[in-house]
Amino acid sequence: xxxxxxxxxxxxxxxxxxxxxxxxxxxxxxxxxxxxxxxxxxxxxxxxxxxxxxxxxxxxxxxxxxxxxxxxxxxxxxxxxxxxxxxxxxxxxxxxxxxxxxxxxxxxxxxxxxxxxxxxxxxxxxxxxxxxxxxxxxxxxxxxxxxxxxxxxxxxxxxxxxxxxxxxxxxxxxxxxxxxxxxxxxxxxxxxxxxxxxxxxxxxxxxxxxxxxxxxxxxxxxxxxxxxxxxxxxxxxxxxxxxxxxxxxxxx
Numbered sequence: 142x143x144x145x146x147x148x149x150x151x152x153x154x155x156x157x158x159x160x161x162x163x164x165x166x167x168x169x170x171x172x173x174x175x176x177x178x179x180x181x182x183x184x185x186x187x188x189x190x191x192x193x194x195x196x197x198x199x200x201x202x203x204x205x206x207x208x209x210x211x212x213x214x215x216x217x218x219x220x221x222x223x224x225x226x227x228x229x230x231x232x233x234x235x236x237x238x239x240x241x242x243x244x245x246x247x248x249x250x251x252x253x254x255x256x257x258x259x260x261x262x263x264x265x266x267x268x269x270x271x272x273x274x275x276x277x278x279x280x281x282x283x284x285x286x287x288x289x290x291x292x293x294x295x296x297x298x299x300x301x302x303x304x305x306x307x308x309x310x311x312x313x314x315x316x317x318x319x320x321x322x323x324x325x326x327x328x329x330x331x332x333x334x335x336x337x338x339x340x341x342x343x344x345x346x347x348x349x350x351x352x353x354x355x356x357x358x359x360x361x362x363x364x365x366x367x368x369x370x371x372x373x374x375x376x377x378x379x380x381x382x383x384x385x386x387x388x389x390x391x392x393x
Contacts, residue, residue: 143171154232
């Protein structure tokens with residue numbers, strides 16, 4: 142018996158990377174998973190992999206900065222799987238390179254806020270009313286160590302958006318606990334996703350390893366295991382927390 146048997150979960154941004162690892166982990170634990178992404182080929186691959194080992198998954202596509210598209214996806218999931226009981230609002234990325242604030246373009250700033258903070262807000266806004274009506278639900282947001290560790294080379298727009306996600310998580314947890322809904326946030330540090338393995342040179346990876354008390358970089362599975370704990374009844378009396386999945390690079 143899996144820890145999420147029969148649960149219906151939506152993981153946004155799950156066609157690759159951290160989201161893909163979470164979708165696969167949840168499916169292994171018995172959840173029926175809606176895999177979301179905009180790359181239809183990658184999306185189909187994750188769904189096929191889950192079904193190949195006996196899991197249940199569907200693929201859904203939406204621009205998570207457009208509320209009407211998220212609403213359409215939610216309705217599709219409800220029709221095909223049932224009401225969403227677990228939401229992992231994972232979709233987001235860094236849209237601008239690190240640099241001085243005054244060199245950050247207005248377009249880059251807006252894209253970072255829209256693609257991270259607003260996307261998370263709109264996804265929760267769509268799913269939350271049903272959870273409140275059923276008086277049950279579990280929401281997990283995804284932030285970043287950049288939101289908790291100031292650095293002169295930090296991508297400030299991205300860090301600001303991710304910090305906003307953390308505060309939104311905690312305010313929401315305070316609002317919805319009485320409805321039987323838990324809301325927590327995972328804040329990863331450098332994770333060796335497929336993209337990062339390709340983009341970060343080996344020598345830079347080794348330098349980054351040295352900044353972590355646990356002398357390795359994180360993997361998508363490290364985040365997925367944390368998400369599983371927060372999504373399961375193992376954490377039934379935990380809400381409103383920020384979990385640093387950071388190998389000790391962020392403490393306190």
